[in-house]
Amino acid sequence: MSATHLKVLFEQAVPPDRLLLDERTLAAYARDMTEHPPGRPDIVIQLTTFDEAKAVVGIARDNGIPLIPRVAGTNLGGLSLAPRGGAILDLTGWKKIININEVDMIAIIEPGVTFRQLVDVLQHKAPPLTIGIPLSPPHTSIMANCLLDGLGNRSLVHGAMGQWITGLEVILASGQVVRTGAFALSDVPFSRSPLPDLTGLFVSWQGTTGLVSKMAVELKPRLPLRKQVFILTYDRHATYELMRRLARQNLFDDIAGLSWPTGKMLYGVAKPLWKDPDEPEFFTYIDMSGSSEAELQVKETAVCRAIDTLKKEQDAAIEDPLDLRTLCAVAPEFETFAEFPTDLDFLTKTPGGGLSWVGTYGPMSRFDMAADEGIGIMARHGFPPVIVSRPMKGGHFGVLRFIETFNREDAAEVENVRQCNRALTDMVLDHGFIPYKTPAWSVDRLLGRMHPGTHALMRQIHHVLDPTSIMNPGHWRLDVEEPK
Numbered sequence: 001m002s003a004t005h006l007k008v009l010f011e012q013a014v015p016p017d018r019l020l021l022d023e024r025t026l027a028a029y030a031r032d033m034t035e036h037p038p039g040r041p042d043i044v045i046q047l048t049t050f051d052e053a054k055a056v057v058g059i060a061r062d063n064g065i066p067l068i069p070r071v072a073g074t075n076l077g078g079l080s081l082a083p084r085g086g087a088i089l090d091l092t093g094w095k096k097i098i099n100i101n102e103v104d105m106i107a108i109i110e111p112g113v114t115f116r117q118l119v120d121v122l123q124h125k126a127p128p129l130t131i132g133i134p135l136s137p138p139h140t141s142i143m144a145n146c147l148l149d150g151l152g153n154r155s156l157v158h159g160a161m162g163q164w165i166t167g168l169e170v171i172l173a174s175g176q177v178v179r180t181g182a183f184a185l186s187d188v189p190f191s192r193s194p195l196p197d198l199t200g201l202f203v204s205w206q207g208t209t210g211l212v213s214k215m216a217v218e219l220k221p222r223l224p225l226r227k228q229v230f231i232l233t234y235d236r237h238a239t240y241e242l243m244r245r246l247a248r249q250n251l252f253d254d255i256a257g258l259s260w261p262t263g264k265m266l267y268g269v270a271k272p273l274w275k276d277p278d279e280p281e282f283f284t285y286i287d288m289s290g291s292s293e294a295e296l297q298v299k300e301t302a303v304c305r306a307i308d309t310l311k312k313e314q315d316a317a318i319e320d321p322l323d324l325r326t327l328c329a330v331a332p333e334f335e336t337f338a339e340f341p342t343d344l345d346f347l348t349k350t351p352g353g354g355l356s357w358v359g360t361y362g363p364m365s366r367f368d369m370a371a372d373e374g375i376g377i378m379a380r381h382g383f384p385p386v387i388v389s390r391p392m393k394g395g396h397f398g399v400l401r402f403i404e405t406f407n408r409e410d411a412a413e414v415e416n417v418r419q420c421n422r423a424l425t426d427m428v429l430d431h432g433f434i435p436y437k438t439p440a441w442s443v444d445r446l447l448g449r450m451h452p453g454t455h456a457l458m459r460q461i462h463h464v465l466d467p468t469s470i471m472n473p474g475h476w477r478l479d480v481e482e483p484k
């Protein structure tokens, strides 16, 4: 369809100054930070209201135009590119915080609301409240993170962010609008229980089942005192054992293990491939909060006790915890981890501009094996072993991520990232981990192992919700021939 025709069509729904068709803009939206092949949209539509969104979906349905929702485009799975052309829906300007219900601890927000925006508003609330905040840049979308079932700095206790959603309002491909959770029945969207859990039809589906227009999401109390400690460890297996033991104590807000290259990258080393044997293997940070100094003291003592026990039992090489404030006095670079949301510039602002990962959720019992093998794979491909691991949901599972930075303009390096990610994906699948924010190429590898009934049901559901495949097509293999 010609640019003029697209413009004429969508002008019925959105003012012309928010319909972007110039080559430069389309080229900018065609790429993200990753190694995924570019996908150039035919038009970018900047949406700001529900009425505009509903009208745009109707026009797209009648004309078979793919719709790709996008806020910051930082999902790292190529999920907001337009491999089949169509319209990228830029949702950054559709960003009202509709309601913050302080008593029931729920926020109702529009798609473009960012972590920075909500955290700033919550700062002034009494009683103090917070949302789970990821390590993603501050301008990223809360709704996108929840819909992708991502994780944040409260996922240790409260699980993946999809679980925080209490209700959704969704525009389906047909133009029908639905509400899920208590949102369907009550003016306080307090929970997904006790109705049939239709919210699941839109979580981790990567925008293929509908355009979400409102989300009700849980907020959590923010206790007045906070302490963060860093622990330097010299033994990966002891690090993971410590994380497993601390996770089940139900005392901490967040625990994360960052492998040694992250420390060097914080100091500006772009590609650290060599570790001094005397350097720590992992930096583990623990975030804790409390209502009194005494409560914080109990929590810190629990950390020290766990370290002492592990040292005695396994002769583990682990140092005593360092207060982040003390650490920052000698190493200000670690300030990056002091407040969330934060900008991990050492990952996002590298000279080559490329960033990719294989991010997975999986059993913590297998962190050690998967990390060992992942480090081997990364070394074979010439990448520093950048690993981030965090226990989630009280230690029932955790996130294990292998991260690469690279030069996006160097075709050989891009191909190397592809090969490395494929090898990492096969390896983590062997260990029972499941990639999240799953890129299209990764889905093929998953499907070879997934229960066939599961994917068949996904395809049936998708066919009901989006029979002509206009909603972010090309993902989850929902609209292509049945895999063999």
Ligand SMILES: Cc1cc2nc3c(=O)[nH]c(=O)nc-3n(C[C@H](O)[C@H](O)[C@H](O)COP(=O)(O)OP(=O)(O)OC[C@H]3O[C@@H](n4cnc5c(N)ncnc54)[C@H](O)[C@@H]3O)c2cc1C
Binding pocket: 068, 069, 070, 071, 072, 073, 074, 075, 076, 079, 080, 081, 091, 111, 133, 134, 135, 136, 137, 139, 140, 141, 142, 143, 144, 145, 146, 147, 148, 149, 150, 151, 152, 205, 206, 207, 208, 210, 211, 212, 213, 344, 347, 348, 355, 472
């Ligand atoms: C340095 C770095 C660190 C990161 N750390 C974390 C982390 O700690 N935890 C984590 O979970 N993630 C992390 N991420 C990934 C990502 O940044 C987050 O998931 C972020 O919240 C995604 O927001 P976005 O605005 O970039 O979404 P986008 O990439 O713009 O959108 C993602 C996808 O969500 C879907 N979508 C968006 N809006 C809608 C809607 N209204 N209706 C239907 N579908 C929709 C679409 O399929 C879209 O393609 C990190 C990324 C980077 C670069």
